Amino acid sequence: MKTARGTSPSRMSGKPSTVLVTGASSGLGAEMARQLAAAGHDLALCARRTERLDALRTEILAAHPGRTVLVRALDVDDHDAVFAVVRAFRDDFAALGRTLDRVVVNAGLGKGAPLGTGRFDVNKQTATTNFVSALAQVEAAMEVFRAQDGGHLVVVSSVSAMRGMPKAMTAYAASKAGVAMLAEGLRTELHGKPQFRFTVLHPGYIASEMSGTKEGGSPLMVSTEKGVRSMVAAILAEKKHATVPAWPWVPVGFVLRHAPLGVVRKLV
Template sequence: MTHTILITGASSGLGAEMARQFADLGHDLALCARRTDRLEELRAEILGAHPDRIVAVKALDVTDDDAVFTVFEEFAAELGRIDRIVVNAGIGKGAPLGTGRFDANRETAITNFVGALAQTEAAMQVLRAQGGGHLVMVSSMSALRGLPRSMATYAATKAGAAHLVEGLRTEFYGQDSYDFTVLYPGWIESEMNEGAGAAQRKVMVSTEKGVAAMVAAIEKRRASACVPPLPWAPLSVLMKHAPLPVFRRMV
């Protein structure tokens, strides 16, 4: 069955690869991001491979609250129905707390949490109006436990974003027309992870492999998924429950 899927942050990295893989599966797309030149290139690439697909694109900065609501509503009006909305846009900035870089941590908090809140609000307005649909939040393995140093704020924002969708799942429990998925990606190659260290690169997978695991979990409408499952599903248990001295050595 063909679905229409809205993806934010679709101009590069995980968002762009999700668009490619969803198109390969026969789905239509509504893509938005700040860099419209990249969106147009992606649109041309997808239509070159799949001329029968619908690929709509719009500029969107998710820190512009009004624009988030406008773009989501415009997509819904133009395409008739949005079956699935993937809240993916985010940044990876951050600094150790109390070291004079509140600006970097604030930017991360505004983009990754307040921006995610705006997208979730706008998404739910669309889904409530049409009586159902599938909301997907791209969180992070870092959301599973508070992290130190430059990851502290990032981890907190990803935990908060995940809880928005977890709360909705509880609210809509028993209503079969709604589905809610939270993805917890591990180390996947992307622009955001270009500065990853040697230890991270040992467990990093290609964009294509990592996104394939994400798309598979979304297509199955999983409630939550650590992706790729190996090694991240077993590691999630260790991250949540390891004694602090052990966890400190891990991170």
């Protein structure tokens, strides 16, 4: 790949690429890093907990000695730092003769409380991290992609974003719908320019540290490894939209979008 500003990286489906993953120190982000590395891709990983990032880097390099794994500390709620870290990773790869090919906007929170119950602080924190801080990540990624005339932006939304959700999920679902619309707006703007690709992932119940759930906690829950496997497959196939894992979440998502409110309320 060429690295000069303004040149276009090639389409990356099925080819080794450089992938930046935010929120990579645990849960879905860490497992994405493992599986992307196993598939032959080089990584830029960032999160607040650098000791976990360092341990993950050591683990990945032990399993895949040929991979490049770069790590940096990042609190995505520090928006100036988001831009600085993305630019630094871009420069790190440029020094290796590479471009920054993919950015996965993964960092997020799962907190929430029913609106009007005195916990605006919790809902504000979720909205800030899941939407405003995601906006900063999207802006920083697109700054790089526009300069190099191409790239693949991946945003992690949620099945809950398909319909307004009640109680503790209301602000969370709204924030995840918002981040999906950032990618959709860019897709519309850059339609006809295939060097820019956008993927919106809608995960269902996947066991993770963020969700505070373990496999077996719900009949619909899948393991982190299985859930992330479907996420990574969608990323590498550069799907525009993917409800993951497909079973049972494609039919559940259809019900969420189209069922009467009374049915939706009972489901969640």
